[in-house]
Amino acid sequence: xxxxxxxxxxxxxxxxxxxxxxxxxxxxxxxxxxxxxxxxxxxxxxxxxxxxxxxxxxxxxxxxxxxxxxxxxxxxxxxxxxxxxxxxxxxxxxxxxxxxxxxxxxxxxxxxxxxxxxxxxxxxxxxxxxxxxxxxxxxxxxxxxxxxxxxxxxxxxxxxxxxxxxxxxxxxxxxxxxxxxxxxxxxxxxxxxxxxxxxxxxxxxxxxxxxxxxxxxxxxxxxxxxxxxxxxxxxxxxxxxxxxxxxxxxxxxxxxxxxxxxxxxxxxxxxxxxxxxxxxxxxxxxxxxxxxxxxxxxxxxxxxxxxxxxxxxxxxxxxxxxxxxxxxxxxxxxxxxxxxxxxxxxxxxxxxxxxxxxxxxxxxxxxxxxxxxxxxxxxxxxxxxxxxxxxxxxxxxxxxxxxxxxxxxxxxxxxxxxxxxxxxxxxxxxxxxxxxxxxxxxxxxxxxxxxxxxxxxxxxxxxxxxxxxxxxxxxxxxxxxxxxxxxxxxxxxxxxxxxxx
Numbered sequence: 001x002x003x004x005x006x007x008x009x010x011x012x013x014x015x016x017x018x019x020x021x022x023x024x025x026x027x028x029x030x031x032x033x034x035x036x037x038x039x040x041x042x043x044x045x046x047x048x049x050x051x052x053x054x055x056x057x058x059x060x061x062x063x064x065x066x067x068x069x070x071x072x073x074x075x076x077x078x079x080x081x082x083x084x085x086x087x088x089x090x091x092x093x094x095x096x097x098x099x100x101x102x103x104x105x106x107x108x109x110x111x112x113x114x115x116x117x118x119x120x121x122x123x124x125x126x127x128x129x130x131x132x133x134x135x136x137x138x139x140x141x142x143x144x145x146x147x148x149x150x151x152x153x154x155x156x157x158x159x160x161x162x163x164x165x166x167x168x169x170x171x172x173x174x175x176x177x178x179x180x181x182x183x184x185x186x187x188x189x190x191x192x193x194x195x196x197x198x199x200x201x202x203x204x205x206x207x208x209x210x211x212x213x214x215x216x217x218x219x220x221x222x223x224x225x226x227x228x229x230x231x232x233x234x235x236x237x238x239x240x241x242x243x244x245x246x247x248x249x250x251x252x253x254x255x256x257x258x259x260x261x262x263x264x265x266x267x268x269x270x271x272x273x274x275x276x277x278x279x280x281x282x283x284x285x286x287x288x289x290x291x292x293x294x295x296x297x298x299x300x301x302x303x304x305x306x307x308x309x310x311x312x313x314x315x316x317x318x319x320x321x322x323x324x325x326x327x328x329x330x331x332x333x334x335x336x337x338x339x340x341x342x343x344x345x346x347x348x349x350x351x352x353x354x355x356x357x358x359x360x361x362x363x364x365x366x367x368x369x370x371x372x373x374x375x376x377x378x379x380x381x382x383x384x385x386x387x388x389x390x391x392x393x394x395x396x397x398x399x400x401x402x403x404x405x406x407x408x409x410x411x412x413x414x415x416x417x418x419x420x421x422x423x424x425x426x427x428x429x430x431x432x433x434x435x436x437x438x439x440x441x442x443x444x445x446x447x448x449x450x451x452x453x454x455x456x457x458x459x460x461x462x463x464x465x466x467x468x469x470x471x472x473x474x475x476x477x478x479x480x481x482x483x484x485x486x487x488x489x490x491x492x493x494x495x496x497x498x499x500x501x
Contacts, residue, residue, distance in 0.1 A: 100120075126410075427465040
């Protein structure tokens with residue numbers, strides 16, 4: 001179906017840009033920030049929530065991974081729903097559901113209920129996020145305007161996690177950990193109230209069946225993989241345990257089954273033509289690698305600030321701001337450079353800068369200076385993330401047919417969230433193993449030495465995690481150099497954008 005036909009059915013205007021596109025971008029930005037920051041806002045609140053609800057140390061990670069797993073695993077289905085059901089309608093249902101799930105989590109009376117609420121948040125976030133990105137392809141059709149819109153989106157994708165840490169610290173210290181969840185309710189209500197008059201409806205037409213078996217299999221496969229990594233981090237399990245490799249094996253088998261289902265399904269959840277495109281495939285792999293390193297970095301940086309340096313939740317939140325500053329600077333620069341240079345140079349430089357910041361964090365100690373060491377390392381990390389996420393958002397939609405816009409958008413979000421889930425589990429295993437090895441190699445001879453050794457062991461474990469996170473992010477630069485071939489003239493702009501929307 002042509003873009004004109006689609007627009008006549010959805011109320012869009014082919015003659016020119018949407019008159020309220022910048023106001024609509026503000027609505028989309030608010031909702032996207034809510035979804036992104038929720039992956040990290042509970043990090044600083046974890047100790048308080050664990051004590052209040054009686055959550056064990058082994059289970060506390062599910063407060064984070066229940067969200068990222070449901071979010072990443074269901075994003076592909078959410079993208080298809082947005083395409084066929086209507087992107088504005090999907091956006092609004094996602095916002096309502098997200099607010100309800102946040103209320104359940106904020107009022108939770110047990111760890112199990114909190115885990116369930118976080119998974120429900122992720123499920124509705126999986127509706128909200130792809131609808132938001134797909135709407136950008138409809139609203140912005142001029143090259144420079146589109147670059148600026150993607151700069152906003154990229155800045156939120158890269159800096160939202162750091163904002164979540166800051167907001168989590170403020171709310172935990174001055175209110176309650178519960179407000180880290182309840183704060184989403186007024187944000188969602190504002191986004192809903194503004195979306196009704198400002199955001200236009202758009203949808204794809206044709207075959208509108210849903211690949212539910214594919215969605216179930218891929219979500220279970222990813223969950224099994226993450227659980228396998230989690231088992232490896234437990235002292236009584238480890239990499240030698242049969243359950244560790246059993247869950248990892250089942251996860252990999254389910255992902256292979258997912259590919260087989262997608263090849264045979266008439267209307268697949270993830271059309272393989274989207275992934276097999278050289279440029280988009282490279283962008284998705286890079287997104288997954290950066291997500292794996294990024295989520296792990298924020299988790300271990302938060303633990304280091306509070307557990308080793310003794311920062312309060314509020315101070316730890318403010319100590320995470322340099323990443324956001326770096327992202328805002330580089331996202332602005334990248335939006336201006338993207339139409340001139342194309343995505344490849346930025347996506348090579350970005351991960352290199354981010355990895356350099358991670359390597360700097362690898363040299364932390366028991367009394368590392370914030371201003372001399374932690375602050376510049378985080379700024380460097382943020383600069384790299386901004387240069388990476390802005391071109392990624394645009395590159396993932398290059399040459400996507402209109403019928404697949406939501407699926408392609410969802411795949412970009414999914415790769416980052418799935419990478420974050422797998423990366424957090426893997427890096428946690430690496431850090432835990434390093435901590436255990438350090439204590440075995442340096443047995444304390446007194447209680448006082450024991451306390452000091454425990455702190456030194458944590459530093460050693462976190463340093464190993466930062467090193468591996470840097471390696472993951474650096475590989476993204478190599479993937480970009482090998483696979484990305486899109487030039488600046490091939491970025492979505494002008495008439496080509498109309499066919500995407």
